Amino acid sequence: MKPFVNTPVAALRAELSRRGLDGFVVPRADSHLGEYIPPSADRLRWLTGFTGSAGLAVVLADRAAFFTDGRYQLQAAAEIDQSLFTLRHSVEAPVEDWLREVLRAGMRLGYDPWLHGEEGVAKLAAAAESAGAVLVPVEDNLIDRVWTDRPAPPASPVVLHPVRFAGEEAAAKRERIGAAIGKAGAAAAVLASPESIAWLLNIRASDLPYTPVALAHALVHADGRVALFLAPDRVGAEVRAALGEAVTVEPVERLRPALADLGAAKARVLVDPRTVPAWFAATLRAAGATVVAADDPVALPKAVKNETEQEGARAAHRRDGAALARFLAWFERAAEGGGLTERAAGEALLRFRASGEHFVGESFPAITGSGPNGAIIHYRATAATDRRISPGELFLIDSGGQYRDGTTDVTRTVLVGPSPPDRNEIADRFTRVLKGHIAIATARFPKGVAGPHLDAFARRALWDVGLDYDHGTGHGVGSFLSVHEGPVSLSRAARPVPLAPGMILSNEPGFYAPGRFGIRLENLVLVREEAIEGAARPFLGFETLTLVPFDRSLILPALLADSERAWIDAYHARVQREIAPLVEPEVGDWLARACAPLGRA
Template sequence: MRQSFDETTDPSFGAKHLPRVRARMAEQGLDGLLVPHEDEHQNEYLPAANDRLAWLSGFTGSAGAGVVLKDRAAVFADGRYTVQVKAQVDPAQFEIRSLENNGVAAWLETAPKGAVIGYDPRLHSPDSLAALRRAASKAGAELKPVEPNPLDLAWGEERPEQPSAPVVPHDDRYAGESSASKRARIGEAIAKAGADAAVLTAPASIAWLFNIRGGDVIRTPLPLSQAIVKADGTARLFIDPRKVTNELPGWLGDAVSLEAPEALPAALDALYGQSVVIDPGQSSAWYFDRLDAAGATVVRAMDSCTLPRACKNPVEIEGTRQAHIRDGAALTRFLHWVDTVAQQTLPTEREIAEALEGFREATGALKDLSFDTIAGAGPNGALPHYKPVGDKIRRIEKGSLLLVDGGGQYLDGTTDVTRTMAVGEPTADQRRMFTLVLKGHIAMAVVRFPEGTTGHQLDALARLPMWMAGLDYDHGTGHGVGSYLGVHEGPQRIAKMVNSQPLMTGMILSNEPGYYREGHWGIRIETLQVVTPPAPIPGGERPMHGFEQLTFAPLDRRLIDVSLLTDAERAYVDAYHAETLAKVGPLLDGEVLEWLKAAAAPL
């Protein structure tokens, strides 16, 4: 399923909409309007009907924000989209700013004194809204909730219809636990929190809890919906009737009532006098305002499904193992293609991305990509989340590097893997940098750690070889990954940023240190790994968690400077390659299998 907005580099696409929004703002007495990237469900990837920022500005990245004032406007993007935002947004109409360092809030501090700036309470979490309100207050401006959204009015009849993809059961053979069992567990958690009910608005939580999947969101099989779950495990699921298939009511059972989204406001009002759990990080301010007005007692707490969803059960873990082996075979076919055909034809980044997608589709099991494939040749590889757009697309060149990051959505698991490949003969400098990244990657793969350890505490291990050389990278080392759900999943992560969530058995995370030389090339090595149960170490005193590798695809041995590896690191690479051959090899034959045998030979 593709985004309906063109991946255009014509900045007039968004700029022509700005006057229409300002006209609607004026009708509501507004001097400004906040335009977050997030939609009513706080999604990272959006259906076209909810991609307001893209319609306003032309910017189609998965993270960003906009602010429109009477006489100026700004679009904010993070470092992943430095090239893309400049290609898609008209700089004569929008300032292009960074999301980092409180980007939107800092810009709001320069708003005109006395300005009334509107916001749609359905699109902002209460926590993010509080920071924006403080910034506006500092400038002497005021934030005002508005309904209807002036941008939606300006969009009018041109706005695409809300998605209505069928919602289908996600079989227990993939989920590993029935919805009834999950609802009983979540009901117990609600009661333990001293509450009567919980309001769920995160589509991933709803997909997990009810064992359903949908097609409303690109790259993630989500059914856009909301739910109210009671402490006794019964639930009300609010979902567009157009999405309800004949099999869905029977799949959900009598303890779950299916209702139209229009019934949700009254259902929230009916929680008068009850204690209700709702997550301020995943639910919009509108829900909090509505529950307060209804006389409910709001309990601000993490979505009760978040941790159980993050800690995969044995069936989900085995499923993701099989998905990665299948995906690893497709990736190995691609790596063979890069090492043979592409080295001669020197294709463009777009052609490279399409080739990898083709190998994944050829498995016959691919449901969608897990995100848009990143293929960065030479200098574009130095942009960590570069996306090939317009005249920025390059051909690979001899003497440079190619960085490719992609993944697939399969019924039994979600994949995400990055490999960096030499084009032609690599230089000694490229081999040194690749090997430093590899040393950090190995450190994160083999680490053992006690219960209660957070990803924040482990992050430095992956960076240490680079730090010792005076180098670093500016993104996290690892993000959580779902089970046929989001490729980015919390609450677990491995990063410099402080995160209080301990790593727990069954959590899947990426391991992806990198190095980026601006204007030249980039290096990243990424595999997924799952946290193993605590186990004793011979001679040790405390049981320790570790990581089991899930991703299997060969590393480019031409880029490994063996002299920089310790004996243990060299043994790790040899063992990893041997396991790759053992697991992926049976799915290959002929020329590709022979290539893998050579690629996986001991260093």
């Protein structure tokens, strides 16, 4: 076996031996269990080198494995030393299966209860038990003991999110959520999601690079009182006054005593087993409280945008559409000679966005994949991977903006310069992805339908010729919050949460040919009520928010039904109508060409 000398894996194994453990589970997570984490919590990256947003590793004394989903298989293979880690698909070959194979009777597998929800812990524990091993909680994370240059945790100031953007006073939200907690027969609920806390209290911060939140925990009581746990010096006088006397700001050290108080009162406390660290439920039970497994009570109300948030989203997308029009017009010229790089393209788009009103920053690191890099679903150009965008290849750009009145996320795939020899194949795949996009955009469905029920609509044109893509079709999007927001998504792997008017989701089917090219076409859509004459029950549909042309040179009109051609022409006419008045004449000229009717050729 290759010796593990002077590596993070070797350091972790030494700590395992010192602690009397046989293995340790390392998720990409912090104590809020969200998708985005600060550098100080990116233990998985320190251990493995993986830079994606979803993954988990298990290190034993004699072997280690890394797990991630279909979005990151190519990226993981490129970033992780496979002499140290066996790479596995987390959906097709989950960690629980691997643990059943490799654990032996009497082994002790450690985990940090701050980094796993109870639902995840239960799966790990069952897998360990089936092998005769035991899962051991370790509050003092092993990696923190050996990660010598770990960054300091973030501590940005908390600021107010004005009602003119939020659309509802925080006091009204607290009363509404408190009433829901009481109706569930509980005295309080634990909130670990920074996005839920930000929405509930109408506050924002910059603890994360792309999501404007403060990393905090909270207890929400049935009477609407809230205890917010974070360093009190982060909350200034103006914010404290706006929060009011019903909201207390307490140091993190007060969290355990606050849970003990609930235990002493024999309180029933709502804890989401997926989004709240298992530490909370264990601490509450030990103190004498009754833990009630329930969804985060803020998640669904937050996902249903009010009228102010909906109007803000429309306004943000108009400004974003103008920025994308300027970028795409510029890109068409700049990429012609082959001198433009992926990173330079992403930086240019950021500059175009930055001039927009209410712009704060990107909603995630832009994905700028040219040629074969476009097939890496969540590719990120670095100094080491940055390549020149060559004529005759596809360029995929997936990006978004954080505006104070809305969050955007859009993907376009364009052909650079002259057509390549395999243009017919590429255009076929592009058009099939577009057909799937249109199928979602035009779907009408009865109330009660959930995202997993719609996911197949986007895949049919690909399935017809034996093709598919290895990611969901859409995710929820916040309002000046996370670009990936639960609890709804358009994915066959998602929980069936019914769609409701006011929710914003992405519509992003794709196709990827490893080593050659990638295609993804993404707009954001708003769920709305649909009037259907003679309908036996209420129906819903989607309003498209994103206003950016598709690359007409890659569309095969002969593959489209008349209704699909009509949708594209109507969409492009709308883009030109709404965006042309916002851009310069030369960009308007480009937009007129990009939005011209398809024809039937």
